[in-house]
Amino acid sequence: MRVLAIDTSNLVLSVAVMDETRVLGEWTSNQNKNHSITLMDGISMVLNQCKVEPEELDGIAVAKGPGSYTGVRIGVATAKSMAWALQVPVVGLSSLQAVAMNALGYSGGIVPLFDARRGQVYTGLYRSEQVVTVKNELPDRIMLLTDWLMEVKEAVGDESLLFMGEDLHIHQAVIQETLGNQAIFPAPTLYHPRAAQIGWLALQEFKQGKGTDAHELVPDYLQVAEAEAKWLAKQEK
Amino acid sequence: MYILGIETSCDETSAAIIQDGTKILSNVIASQAEIHKRFGGVVPEVASRCHVESITLTIEEALQEADKTWDDISAIAVTYGPGLVGALLVGVAAAKAISFAKGIPLIGVHHIAGHIYANRLVEEMEFPLISLVVSGGHTELVYMKEHGHFEILGETRDDAAGEAYDKVARSLSLPYPGGPHIDRLAHEGEAQIKLPRSWLEPDSYDFSFSGLKSAVLNTLHNATQRGEEIKPADLAASFQESVVEVLIEKTIRAAKQYKAKQVLVAGGVAANKGLRTALEIRCEKEGIKLIVPPLILCTDNAAMIGAAGTILYEKGIFASLDLNGMPGLLLTE
Numbered sequence: 001m002r003v004l005a006i007d008t009s010n011l012v013l014s015v016a017v018m019d020e021t022r023v024l025g026e027w028t029s030n031q032n033k034n035h036s037i038t039l040m041d042g043i044s045m046v047l048n049q050c051k052v053e054p055e056e057l058d059g060i061a062v063a064k065g066p067g068s069y070t071g072v073r074i075g076v077a078t079a080k081s082m083a084w085a086l087q088v089p090v091v092g093l094s095s096l097q098a099v100a101m102n103a104l105g106y107s108g109g110i111v112p113l114f115d116a117r118r119g120q121v122y123t124g125l126y127r128s129e130q131v132v133t134v135k136n137e138l139p140d141r142i143m144l145l146t147d148w149l150m151e152v153k154e155a156v157g158d159e160s161l162l163f164m165g166e167d168l169h170i171h172q173a174v175i176q177e178t179l180g181n182q183a184i185f186p187a188p189t190l191y192h193p194r195a196a197q198i199g200w201l202a203l204q205e206f207k208q209g210k211g212t213d214a215h216e217l218v219p220d221y222l223q224v225a226e227a228e229a230k231w232l233a234k235q236e237k
Numbered sequence: 238m239y240i241l242g243i244e245t246s247c248d249e250t251s252a253a254i255i256q257d258g259t260k261i262l263s264n265v266i267a268s269q270a271e272i273h274k275r276f277g278g279v280v281p282e283v284a285s286r287c288h289v290e291s292i293t294l295t296i297e298e299a300l301q302e303a304d305k306t307w308d309d310i311s312a313i314a315v316t317y318g319p320g321l322v323g324a325l326l327v328g329v330a331a332a333k334a335i336s337f338a339k340g341i342p343l344i345g346v347h348h349i350a351g352h353i354y355a356n357r358l359v360e361e362m363e364f365p366l367i368s369l370v371v372s373g374g375h376t377e378l379v380y381m382k383e384h385g386h387f388e389i390l391g392e393t394r395d396d397a398a399g400e401a402y403d404k405v406a407r408s409l410s411l412p413y414p415g416g417p418h419i420d421r422l423a424h425e426g427e428a429q430i431k432l433p434r435s436w437l438e439p440d441s442y443d444f445s446f447s448g449l450k451s452a453v454l455n456t457l458h459n460a461t462q463r464g465e466e467i468k469p470a471d472l473a474a475s476f477q478e479s480v481v482e483v484l485i486e487k488t489i490r491a492a493k494q495y496k497a498k499q500v501l502v503a504g505g506v507a508a509n510k511g512l513r514t515a516l517e518i519r520c521e522k523e524g525i526k527l528i529v530p531p532l533i534l535c536t537d538n539a540a541m542i543g544a545a546g547t548i549l550y551e552k553g554i555f556a557s558l559d560l561n562g563m564p565g566l567l568l569t570e
Contacts, residue, residue, distance in 0.1 A: 040333045040337055040558035040559070041558050069282060070285070070326060073330070077288075077292060080293055081293055082337070084297070218289065
């Protein structure tokens with residue numbers, strides 16, 4: 001089964017083509033170029049290099065958030081439109097899980113995070129299962145980092161925690177101060193999401209027949225729009 | 238020749254199939270108006286979220302209604318500006334993805350060119366022509382000497398006409414969107430309140446509506462302070478008369494100067510009955526041919542994008558896969 005995987009949910013742009021046995025090609029850029037301009041040319045380039053025609057794809061995988069709202073939408077709109085036009089299944093996967101996959105095989109808790117401004121982070125607690133996949137132990141959320149560190153510590157006790165993500169430098173000091181040696185910061189080569197990891201996760205889903213109908217695929221922002229939140233707050237008063 | 242049009246520049250997700258640039262085979266519009274009502278205006282983030290949810294369904298419905306498959310489609314025409322950037326990006330991403338997946342040429346269309354070309358779905362264009370573009374975001378007088386050629390003779394220096402309508406409606410506590418309510422109220426009242434007309438310089442085709450809007454607010458404010466009551470219907474009628482008079486005078490002057498064979502009205506405010514009726518009477522008197530699209534083609538829709546895209550298709554002007562949403566795109570770019 002040949003899968004096209006894409007991630008545009010944060011600053012990194014990544015595209016991969018793969019099947020169950022190997023990654024045919026992958027392109028990842030951390031140059032913060034406009035994803036809207038770059039994504040389709042990137043897909044075209046990777047498919048070209050792998051000598052795969054669009055109609056030879058059997059499925060599409062996309063990082064569906066959390067992350068930049070616009071970035072997530074560019075990826076999801078592209079993935080669902082391609083999947084629908086090609087009549088192949090599509091699957092949306094957590095952008096956090098994609099990063100956590102980089103720590104496959106790590107024995108402690110895996111904590112991917114993206115900055116969400118005002119002291120908040122998008123994050124979740126993951127655990128490696130064999131050296132095959134990572135699963136959520138505490139679900140993805142948006143939360144104040146300080147509250148999150150308390151919660152995650154309570155969940156894992158004294159176990160080590162591997163922190164990952166391109167925005168780590170914003171929060172590293174606070175994490176270190178709160179958790180001390182319990183917090184591990186790996187090499188930065190593990191920080192950015194790779195589309196091949198998303199493709200691999202998607203292949204597991206497809207194998208179980210879990211692909212989504214293209215029309216049904218929507219982003220997972222993890223929070224309502226600000227105007228919506230204000231409106232809801234007003235209703236409660 | 239069949240063109241798929243896609244439009245997501247504001248709060249309408251729309252897809253349409255247009256035959257030969259003139260015939261609508263389908264024009265599916267998923268409106269978000271109800272969703273934005275409670276916010277008192279279009280919320281960009283909410284609009285973008287809605288677009289991404291319904292984009293493929295809307296396109297599928299357009300194909301099904303037209304009874305066409307991808308093999309029938311010569312090109313995909315998509316609005317790439319101006320508009321809300323997050324909203325534009327959804328339509329642009331979808332159009333590019335389908336274009337690439339199915340090997341169908343891609344065309345980028347200017348939203349206002351679309352509004353103008355809505356008229357070609359009603360009647361064939363004859364050049365030269367003058368188009369009055371009036372909507373919530375635009376008030377422009379456009380001169381066209383041939384297909385695909387646009388020259389802006391004048392535009393608003395502050396508020397768009399539709400914007401002024403919405404603001405005046407709010408001051409009268411009318412629900413959003415306010416334009417249709419003012420139009421309705423105006424017909425129940427009499428234009429007996431003196432309000433200014435903003436003509437600007439004698440030879441200018443530009444518009445300005447912020448002074449008029451302030452005059453309406455002042456009139457209301459002064460009346461409240463004096464404890465007098467102003468009939469909202471009279472104020473609506475007076476406001477509408479001022480807007481319509483300026484729009485029509487400038488349009489007719491441009492039509493005469495450029496020896497226009499037709500005057501086209503485009504944009505959401507073209508649905509305004511007061512404007513339509515007054516323009517009809519005036520154009521008939523002046524012996525100028527007037528075209529005003531039906532209501533459904535005045536507000537945002539993809540049929541008009543397909544119609545405008547057809548001209549670019551015939552001229553061989555295609556977009557590449559790096560097409561981007563351009564919130565401030567100019568008509569003359």
